[in-house]
Every structure is written in structure tokens, then in C-alpha cells.
Amino acid sequence: MQRRIPAVPRQAGFTLLEMIVVLVIIGLIMGLVGPRLFGQADKAKVQTAVTQTKMLRGALQTMRLDISRWPTDQEGLALLTTKPANADAARGWAGPYLDEAVPQDPWGQPYQYSQQPSGESPITLYSFGADGRAGGEGQDADVGYPPSQPATP
Template identity: 35%
Template sequence: MSQTTNKQQQRRRSRRGMTLIEIMVVITILGLIAAAVGVAVIPQLEAARRDRASLDIKNIQSALKLYYTKKGKYPDTATGLNGLVEVQALEALPKDPWNNDYVYLNEGGKPVIISYGADGTAGGEGNDADISSADTGSAHK
């Protein structure tokens, strides 16, 4: 009988599952992995947002060229990017990756498109730095 009782005890132990310490070790390991991934991914996410803003600005510049072809001039600052939607050069006004509107200025016949970066205000450094069409190339040639 002792062999039968011993086998039953072994079966019960094997079905018990994980101990609290084993669960804590697994959770700690998963936390370390998540932290390592977060450290690697977050800077790439911000770089991707800045790249997207630059691409959006280039697309707006292309729409400005189409507007210029149709109207013979660039929209004034008061009309802004809404003029591009009116002539169907753009379907809708895009938002920058931080969900702010792009700023349009017509400086003496030279259009400038600006995203104010993550902080949404002029100036700044790093992720808060402005992204401008003056930096990515001119809309007119």
C-alpha cells in the first residue's frame, strides 16, 4: 500500500502547477524583456514620426505645385492649405504625426510648410524641434 500511496502523492505534486517563486521569476523575466524592447523601440518611434512629417511636407509641396499650375500663384497665407483642398490638390488637410495642423506661410511668393514637432510650439530641440519645408527642400523651382 505504501507504493500506491507514494505514487498517488507524486501524481498530485506533478499536477499542482507552478509555485509562487516560479511565477515571480517568470514575471520578472518578462518584465526585463519588455523593458529592453521599450528602450529599443521608443527612439525608433520618434524617428519614424519625424520621417512621416517630412514625407507629409513633401506631399503638401507636390500639391502646392499642382495649385500653382492651376492658379498661376501659390495660395496666400490667409487661404493657407485650405486652398489645396478647394482645387482638389489634396483630399483633406493632413495632421502632423503629433495630431497638430501643419502651418503654411507664403513669404513673398515662397511657400513654407512647418510642423512644430512634438510640443506643438515654435522652436524646440530633439523631438520638439520644428520640421520645415525650408529644411526638406523648396516647394518652388
């Protein structure tokens, strides 16, 4: 008489080879899609800097109407949130002109301000861009109302 060995049910699952194939496919897809996503993030930072410089310029223009002058280079953008020490300017100051503190640019650097005219803008107000230095091209270009001449950091 022959003894029968009971059949052991096979467990369902993936083999190591199947898992490696899936991981390779996911890696190829990310290699194609990833750079495009990072490119969009860089464009978004530039657009944010453009929007913030316009917002800061509008706040500066409103403040100028109140105190009849642009902030000095020493006062800078802080005058948007802090009452001026000068009694004449403090009398007309109706700030703060921003809901929060003066923002940093999207790359974590302060915006550059000068009361010197820049091209058609009555002031100089800009971000150094991604590289944090004056000038540059593409993502590294200065954003906003940069000085007519190359600035020095």
C-alpha cells in the same frame, strides 16, 4: 494488518516562485527593449512629417501652376481641397489637389503655412514637431520648411 492509503497523483504546474522569476525576467527584457521601440516610434513620426510636408509642397506647386499664384495666408492649405472664391483663381483651379482632407501632422496639430519664402523654399510649410511650439531640438524641432526667423505660435 496495515491499511495502505492510496497515492494521490501530483498535479503538474508552476509554483508561485517560478512564476515570479519568469515575470521578473520579462520585466528586465522589456526594460531594455522598450525604450528602443519608443525611440523608433518617435523617429517614424518625424519621418512621416517630413514626407507629408514634401507631399503638401508638391500639391501646392501643382496648384500654383494652375492658378498662377501661391495660396494667401488666409486661404492657407484649405485651397488644396476647396475651390477659391476669387473668380480669376477659380477659373484655373483644377483641384482638389489632395485625395483627402489636408492631414494633421503626426502629433495631431495643423501644418503651418505662409506664402513668405523660407530659406531656399518659395513658401513656409512646416510642423512644430512633438512639443507643438516653434523651435526646439531633437523630436521637438520644427519639421519641413520652417521660417528663416523663429516663428511664434
